[in-house]
Amino acid sequence: MSIDVLLQQIVNGLVVGSVYALVALGYTMVYGILQLINFAHGEIVMIGALSALFVTNALIAVGVPPALALVVAILAAMIICAIVGVSIERIAYRPLRNAPRLAPLITAIGVSIFLQQVAILVFGRNYFTFPEIISKAPIQIGAITVTMNEIVILITSVALMTGLLWLVNNTKIGTAMRATAENQKVAGLMGIDINKIIAITFAIGSGLGAVAGVMVASNYGQAHYYMGFMLGLKAFTAAVMGGIGNLWGAMVGGLILGLVENVGLIFVRGDYKDIFAFVVLVAVLIFRPQGLIGEKVAERA
Amino acid sequence: MSAVLDIKKLEVAYGGIKAIKGIDFHVNDGELVTLIGANGAGKSSTLRALSGLITPVGGKVTYKGQDITGVPSHALVGLGIALCPEGRGVFARLNVHENLLMGAFARKDKAQILAEVDEIYTMIPRLKERTKQMAGTLSGGEQQMLAIGRAMLAQPKLLMLDEPSMGLAPMMVEKIFEIIRLIAKRGTTILLIEQNAQLALEHANRGYVLESGEITLQGDAKVLLADPRVKAAYLGG
């Protein structure tokens, strides 16, 4: 094994990991506020990718410049996903907020399957080719090869995550989100409309998921109705690994997962790549049950 | 004097347990009224029902002539009612400044809010020293001060305090009551729920004694202070 190979895999891992991180943020934000695994988040990502793909193609077909088409499509996808995310919360989760914990989890799984079927009806079952708008021609930097597409993905993810952190830490709405996550009752006493904050959380998480979906689709050059499943699973794993409910945890978890997967490829055949996530997860949870950055949850007396 | 807050036949139950068995009391404009009683007498249940955290099973709560029975807590803030909850309820992972700002969540007058935050800092200098500190790292007394300051930022006409002395050392309790007196002096109407009867009655205009979900004694605070039946209500004499 040469150091160049290692470096190359680290770069690849960062690109994939930043996408995981974006998706993981959606899981962790919802979990932080509702203690619910939003199983359908992976499907939101898929819907984001497919709707962006269709909008892009439609706009290019009517003569819009590809770059502009892509930007418009991403915005459209974010809006669509935000609407879907907020609707899911309203219809399938909110009525069960005080139900036994398994109940909303089951509806979440139901929603996930439902969205897949809807995607089949709307978009079809095919593997769609995502147009190559940002060049994927290899760029040589020293011994490492990257593409412009990958660079854009990395920059966009970093920008979005910074933006989210800023929003959550420095704005009134962000402070209200943290307050609600910590104590819904007291937040209500402050005049914060909990339901509104939860809806905003879903909207933001889903919007980020939409962008992540486009990133995955553009990186692999394709999108299909089932793409959200494994991606969602891994992103959730990343969120748990980092310490669910914690934004930094989701980002760190996502990056680590991306790195582990890609660096691991040096040692083990690619077929097993999907196993790494879970093996690492189990290892982390055994030694740090609260996750890498998560806080210890005290046992109630 | 008109009653700001008027409670009639209030009943609260938890899954069949009657915690409050139909009580009547009122708070007049500008008054500091205290509701005292031993642990488990139903003080907090009463306050929870008043602040919309639980829905009473019977009775009526009127605020400035308006029926507010069962109005959710976040809507009460807009009416000018603030609650400083039992156990303080500061946001442990928010810093002191952010906690205070959350108290003013429903307001839009940013400049005025910041001015009032400064006012709170003047009134409670200890908070100013810790403005960037996470509330969870404050001592119990400091958290209580923060909770009161936060409630004040909602510009309440009526401030409801739930056991502000709970779990605090005597010195700290004194300080908290000093702050409460300052707030009362500024003209804010206060409903104070307290276990520490002595201190509460010393500071209040009027008092009610709650015992097993019923009001058994009421009247002028100074008179109650001397009434031996108050002691009996606590120690089962």
Place this chain on the structure above:
Amino acid sequence: MNTLLQNKRNQIIAIIALGIFLLILPFLAGMIGQAWVRILNITLLYVMLALGLNVVVGVAGLLDLGYVAFYAVGAYTWSLLASQHFNLHYPFWVLLPLGAFLAALAGLMLGAPVLKLRGDYLAIVTLGFGEIIRILMNNLDKFSLPGSDTVYNLTNGPRGITGIDGLSFFGFKLRQGLEIFGLPITGLQLYYFVFLTITIFSVWMVYNLQHSRLGRAWQALREDEIAAKAMGINVRNVKLAAFAFGALTGGLAGGLFAAMQGFVSPESFGLLESVMILAMVVLGGMGHIPGVILGAVLLAAMPEVIRYVADERVQESVFGHVLIAPEVLRNLIFSLAMILIMLYMPRGLWPSPDRKAEALNSGAGK
């Protein structure tokens, strides 16, 4: 008292009627086609699986999202040791217990490190475990040990394992079918009776467990872990027992599945399968055996019924063209049912009643 006796008599009549119905069911199905007998058999396997998962999720309250992994362990144990693949042909009385045992062992190995985790974490770890097993089945067709160049083929990868031995008793292969007094009984119908017997045995086991010291400890744990500890229940051991028993049942069903199908591939053991079994337990009524059986029967049969009702030809004749692919429609209805039942009947279709018949509780002394 009188009504109680009457109830008892009615119950006996109902049980006898149900028994007769279950006995003639495969022949009724066989009249439509052997495919329907296969559906019956699969349904029975789902009942077993749901009963096993019910102990873990419904009784003990541990959310397991990778349950199908144990089914897979059972199925592959049978397939590898009774097929052309390694040219091994062990008999059923070795393979069924072995598969169940290995599955239980896998359950213990997975459970030991993770059972102290919070509920949601347990869910995601079990889900991951399910995926690991599936990926291993897909990829263990070309692996070599470190320091050796010999390539082994353990699972035959995505192509799966074919030519698996069926059940046979004293040299009689069930697949051949049988004729009794001129009445032909097909192989699938014979399998039906074997599966039915084992299903009834499973119901009996789960019922006994649920009404035992251990079963009560499981339920106590599900209801309130802290109170359960105060009662002196060793939470860890009791949880492991639930996990192992659930896995054991899954392994048993897996072996039977392989024997009937004669073919297994990793495709049969995906996450959706785990979710389906979980849905049977939850939708039917967690912790309540009749409810769980109902859930399993409904969800196992529903796809087939929808396939029939929403058949492309039916759609064509009604609408003039195919509106929705039957499979999509089936999954749509299936997922909507999951959502709606949870929203409107969060305790499931047939939850345990609020008042237990006293007769049940005094049964211990018999």
Place this chain on the structure above:
Amino acid sequence: MSKMIFTADGVTKKFGGVTALDSVSMKIPKDSIFGLIGPNGAGKTTFFNTLTGLYQVDGGNFTFDDKPLNVKAPHEVAEVGIARTFQNIRLFGEMSVLENVMVGRHVRTKAGAFGAIFRPPSVRREEAETEARSRELLAYVGLERRAGEKSRTLAYGEQRRLEIARALATDPKLIALDEPAAGMNATETVELRKLIERIAKDGKTVLLIEHDMRLVMNVCHHIVVLDYGKKIADGTPAHIQKDAAVIKAYLGGAHGETK
């Protein structure tokens, strides 16, 4: 002096920088009804939780039944012979009333998985005994007719009594009741008082943590008062009611000197 069933000697418990229990000592005589009281936040619950194995102590030690009490996990406490009820009632809601009590027998029975499935005669006998003993206890607390119902459907006072029956099922030497009278009406409290007295008469020691002073003063033989994690008084009810430190702790000090 009568024989002691339980002693605490200088028990200290800290959370972060806060001392929740500051060198608390007490002796509980066998077969007595012993009251532990104090204002909110005095440390009663913390004491209770250290005693029942939920927390480990930072200093001091417990002696139970003449042996050092050294439990590492909550489930070992029941085995030693200490049972408890919970302030906010923790029944197994979806299980029947009878089953709740039968769970209490867990620690005194043995059947394992194999026995559970195949029910050999020894297991059947054990089950029958478990059930008989549980029914006896239900009758003891007056709930025998509710045996088949799910415990969550019981009225509040009945749930309290069921919790006591479940605790008794573990055959405890010491039964610790955490605010059993909370939320009860006057009649229910009187019944509770009778039940507590009967339990003590039948040879079990009762540790009562309670806010209802009438109940405490009427039923307890001996009372310890905690305030700010320290023991401030120790004596008979009559003594406690006159104790200046207790009155100050409950009604608030006359801090006249600071004004």
